[in-house]
Amino acid sequence: MEGNYLEAGLVGEQEIETREMTLNMGPQHPSTHGVLRIILKLSGEKVLNADCVIGYLHRGVEKIAESRNYHSFIPYTDRLDYMAGMSNNLAYVMAVEKLLDIEAPERAQYIRVICAELSRITGHIVAIGASALDLGAMTVLLYGFRDREMILDLFEMICGARMTVNYMRIGGVSNDATDMFLSKCLDFVNYFPKAVDEYEQLLTNNRIWLKRTRDVGRISASDAVALGLGGPNLRASGINRDLRRDEPYLIYDKLDFRVPLRENGDVFDRYIIRIWEMRESIKIIKQCLEQIPEGPVMARESKHCFPDREKVKKDMESMIHHFKLVMHGIVPPVGEVYRAIESPKGELGFYIVSDGTGKPFRLKIRSPSFVNLESLNTMCTGGFIADVVAVIGSIDPVMGETDK
Amino acid sequence: MSSVNILEKISENFGDAIVESGSFRGDDTIVIKLEKFRELCRFIKFNADLNFDYLLDVCGVDYIDRKPRFDVVYHLSSIAKKHRLRVKVRVDEGIKVPSVTSFWKTADWTERETYDMFGIEFDGHPDLKRIYMDDNWKGFPLRKDYPEKGYKDDLNPFGEEV
Secondary structure, X not given: OHHHHHHOOOOOOOOOOOOOEEEEEOOOOHHHOOOOEEEEEEEOOEEEEXXXXXXXXXXXXXXXXXXXXXXXXXXXXXXXXXXXXXXXXXXXXXXXXXXXXXXXXXXXXXXXXXXXXXXXXXXXXXXXXXXXXXXXXXXXXXXXXXHHHHHHHHHHHHHOOOOOOOXXXXXXXXXXXXXXXXXXXXXXXXXXXXXXXXXXXHHOOOHHHHHHHOOOOOOOHHHHHHOOOOHHHHHHOOOOOOHHHHOOOOOHHHOOOOOOOOOOOOHHHHHHHHHHHXXXXXXXXXXXXXXXXXXXXXXXXXXXXXXXXXXXXXXXXHHHHHHHHHHOOOOOOOEEEEEEEEEOOEXXXXXXXXXXXXXXXXXXXXXXXXXXXXXXXXXXOOOEOOHHHXXXXXXXXXXXXXXX | OOHHHHHHHHHHHHHHHEEEEEEEOOEEEEEEOHHHHHHHHHHHHHOOOOOOOEEEEXXXXXXXXXXXXXXXXXXXXXXXXXXXXXXXXXXXXXXXXXXXXXXXXXXXXXXXXXXXXXXXXXXXXXXXXXXXXXXXXXXXXXXXXXXXXXXXXXXXXXXXXX
């Protein structure tokens, strides 16, 4: 063990007897953002190893999926990353749509992009606010939650729920966006850039914030790729990968937006990438609101997609289809697909194996938080114990998604 | 590089080691013999045209009535080339799969997850232990013969009788 002390710079001129210490952090700890437990090996204040213990929130969602039909699994997805329920819904329904080879109508695609970007903003607000709170800056969280409230109100307006939205449907969305929603959304888009300025005023040039975040928890580009880091964390290390641009889904290819990139891969870069991404999201939503066409919000695929609510009450055919869909679900062809989207935390993918029955034979969730958290050890090792909370905040893990 | 080329390129080099290959809904899939698996990993990672440097996920699938019983599925992507590939190996219970942690470090946790859920062991993994379930847990939850409610014990009165 002597080598470690030397590396940590603890064996100096006079020989003092030092001992490696193991410290348990979590699972009940305010700064681990959920039930994450970390076993820290310390030499003085230096971290020698940070071993994550996860699984405290494991609910067996993948097992549950195997006994539900395709539609009834949608509500389980927004309980994964509960900070950005819309993105989870979207990733799942898009995987099923790929399996069925159907596409949502254009208006639904626009609404989906609006909702996905709004949920990206909520996710990033919580990420920034909570990590600032961990480092002692409380105001950002309060300002952030003030603005997040507006987004949650928008979600409530469009689907009736604030966080567990259950809004996306296979082949479209459950409710059309009303003019009221669109105009409120525009109000928010016009308001929000000023709010981001406020966050930046509080943090970006704040000396204490800079001291706590610059060059802390660094991860190199090659390590980030090897460890499968994703989303803002990967882009903070200088890897230019964003599925919205690289493999455009929905209508992202019609939109003009920039993918922010930084090179240091430290806590500060991961923070600033999120700030910039929120600004880009606003740009995206604004374009969507300008371009959104009229039309249906559900694909006309009566074997796979729910019929119009009004029609179910009046039209025999629609009622039969509705009944069949609720009772038996959809029956996709035999095959397997993997579909991923750029969620606020990175690549969120669903791998579905279908055996030609109404239930998935196997459903695997490639959750970004799980993979991102794997890098925690690399980021923390060699740093100070006080920086561990800064690093956790900057990775932005959501345990609901990590533990599935 | 178009999708057809990936499969062609691999079949050029691994002709008879490929059990199955094909494309469904644009996803390319290769099923490779277990003996050639590590070689394939090295090839697809370091070949300049393929360059699969980003491992997304490792997972198992339990085909309980089939022999060999399990599929181990690897989802790969290339950051530079922006293409994807799914590689599968088929193993029976008790057969070890060579670990790919030496090629992609991220496989550490995902292989542990596969072990935890299916009991598939990985040869050469640095620290193969359960990741979600308790260390003393009996059985592997995502296997098809594991009941959805779990087994009945002191903590789970609603589980199925053993």
